[in-house]
Amino acid sequence: MVKQQKFFLEWEKDINADGYIIKRYADENVEELVRIENIDITAVYIPNVYQNKEVHIKVCYFRKQKVKTNIYKECDYYCFLSGTSYIKYQFSTPKLVSIKQEKNNDVEIYWNKVAENISYLVIRKIEGKKWEKLGITKETNYIDKHTNSGNKYIYSVRCVSDDGNVRLSGFSLKGISL
Incomplete structure (x- = not known):
């Protein structure tokens, strides 16, 4: 319990x-x-x-x-x-919605909008490794163009200040993966 x-x-x-x-x-x-x-x-x-x-x-x-x-x-x-x-x-954890892999191995992830004009930090990790920063966007999707076939990537998203220095939400520890 x-x-x-x-x-x-x-x-x-x-x-x-x-x-x-x-x-x-x-x-x-x-x-x-x-x-x-x-x-x-x-x-x-x-x-x-x-x-x-x-x-x-x-x-x-x-x-x-x-x-x-x-x-x-x-x-x-x-x-x-x-x-x-x-x-x-200040904000709830962004809800991860879906993930898809393109023909050229790019990976696109999608999440639900948390608030108007908010910035999102996109992170990923290889199973068993540490999270790494991919980028910051105001969109509710992100394309990872730097993947290697054979690796299992796990992605997550959190709300941040525009410069990325202030964390405004948590992130899903489980993440989303293919």
């Missing part, structure tokens, strides 16, 4: 808010974890976090209007537990 752990999540205070609602998104389910009506509290522990499983948390900033709560801003966080380290990202 996989051990459950907690993740400590912090966000920025908004002096215009009356409070925050913290929600967890899992597949099609949305669970409200906590409602905070003290704007000075800007951190909570997120329960039931599992090793190597991405957790999507949304911090909803609200204002009270008589008996109604009006959410005016939402911030997404994607949390990942790897070993003993917690990693927090």
